[in-house]
Amino acid sequence: MQNSVVWFYQELAHRIGPERMQHYIDLVGYGNRDISGPDPFWLEGNLRISQAEQIEFLRRLYEEDLPFSQSTMQIVKDIILLEETPAYRLSGKTGWASSVDPDVGWFVGYVEKNSNVYYFATNIDDEGSEESLGKISREITEGILAELGILPTP
Template sequence: MSWCYKYLTFLMLAIALLPLSAIAGASQDATTSDVSTIQNLSCAGSAPKVRPKTQNTTGWQERPDFGKYFQQAGVEGTFLLYDLKQKQYLVYNPQRANTSIIPVSTFKIFNSLVALETGVIQDENEVIKSDGTPQKFPNWNQDQTMRSAIAGSVIWFYQELARRIGQERMQRYINLANYGNQDISGGIDQFWLKGDLRISPKQQIDLLVKLYQNKLPFSQKTMATVKEILINEKTNDYILRGKTGWGWDFTPQVGWYVGYLERGDRVYFFALNMDINKPEDTKARMAITKDILRSMGLLGAGSRE
């Protein structure tokens, strides 16, 4: 018997045993709420869908003007920016910014931290050889280091790291860091790709802030190494760190770009999440982010991809 049928059986039995006076005195609101609860339960063997959690949005400023960059790219999504000094969030599509979504390759940030901390890989330059299995992209068919694998988002490399780490140690660090919903079921080398791990754009930023401030449960050396391999661009004016993600096993497909921009004494954290309907849409992840940062005067002219 499923959890749902057990719950309904218990609920109906409890109502049947109530004194008539209690039933007669029950408020209409309570009755309506109970009926609504029963009607909204699914007894098809799965739990009700989890809605976005209520978040404290004090200090959040909606920026509908950011939406034009999504519209120009022909995609739907959300963009959340956090100004650390001002402690202010700027957001387009706040509901989606608080919705938990599978992290796909953005999890490589955390996977790198755990792998280095546990010593399953010596450092960011140790080579792991390809086993010769044909891969989705040509550059994935080569031997890889952590540095090259995070830059090329090489899945097999990080699956190997996760297998070396193991379920128990991975879960321990996930819990210590309070990563997303902390659910790594679905296979030690699949949970962030097709399994049950979920994280919201807001939680992505929370994690990145802790990484920047060296407040994650890892050594200073480990965090410094991961920060260094996350650099996407470095100029005299700013340093841009980030990691993309592409979940092609979903409909619509999932697109991510998360990271942070250091400019002088200011740090801006960002998380973009969007739908991908065709491979060409993947370019919009970084392009939209850079367009928004550029519109705010935070990023210089240059490549949009």
Template sequence: MKHVLTCLAAFLLSLAPANAGTICTLVTNAQSGVILLEEGDCRTRVTPASTFKIPLSLMGYDAGILENAYAPVLPFKKGYADWGGRNWTQATDPARWMQYSVVWFSQQITAALGLTQLKKYATDFDYGNADFAGDAGLNNALERAWISSSLKIAPIEQVTFLRNLINRRLPVKPDAIDMTLTIIEASATSDGWVVAGKTGAAFPRQADGSFNRAKSWGWFIGWAHKGNRTLVFARLDQDERRQNGSAGIRTKEAFLQNWDQLAKTIP
């Protein structure tokens, strides 16, 4: 048994992207909620970053702000967040928003919802600390409460939220769940799993309020289905040095590359 645990620990370490450390790997049974694998610190809250697009999608569809996968189409305007490059400077619909993780599209939804509705939805979803205060004194809650700011969630809370989503236990219209599940990207593995999920990346704040760009968090959360089995997972990594590109995408790529092997170790 000791040998098996040692091998599993070594394998989990190999799942992290190069130059990143793993904070948490968590896998549960989608139906029962039984934790099948918990490695690392899965109980401490950090920023959800772009994984917040999943609950925000539910809110947007439930409130009628979003219509379907391809409507509304919103134009990019000068002054919108554009640090995501060319993919963020084009007209965007809900499917494209989720695919390219377009921050300004999120900001249009949060602006339409307003703080009162955002807080109510997050509380009803039991989503982390449900805190939409934003950065102290900056009045920026609708622009970035979920990005290195006041809203925080732990990996274990992410998994609980996702279980409630796929088991349709969240207090939103059925169509809101249908459309959200439709626009979340999924990919098939060589061993027959279909893995769906969302990435997220953000920098921690330093004491002076600036970003620590050498320590980006990288999230990948979602669920994996094969046959009659569905597993829900959360993976949280953190860079050990400054790197190019999204820590969330690196986390996703490393996780998917090793998912089939990891799944074989899960009871």
């Protein structure tokens, strides 16, 4: 998923509807499960999630242990695939909430390498950032994964 298109996600959330959205948020146990507040709730509302909760959600997605069809989970995994080489596969999604104080940037995902899966969830806060914190989170994460020998050194 190369681009984050908030208006599309907003439209999708509106089509799903708040009751159905709340049902699925509850069903998967996503974060604090609170979708109240401004729209889009995932950027400006009261929904909060920890890095550990993000990783658990990713693990359940990867292992296809969520209450969705196998084909739906595979579509999501295909969409979040960022890089595929003979040595590894990097999957993830960045996010940046600039309308909250402080700004919040995320990069969450996993790397498949040598029959292992390495999950990550990087979250950074910054006040008044001029650059996408999602992009910065990804750069930091990829640097750490390279230092650990999971990704190649850039």
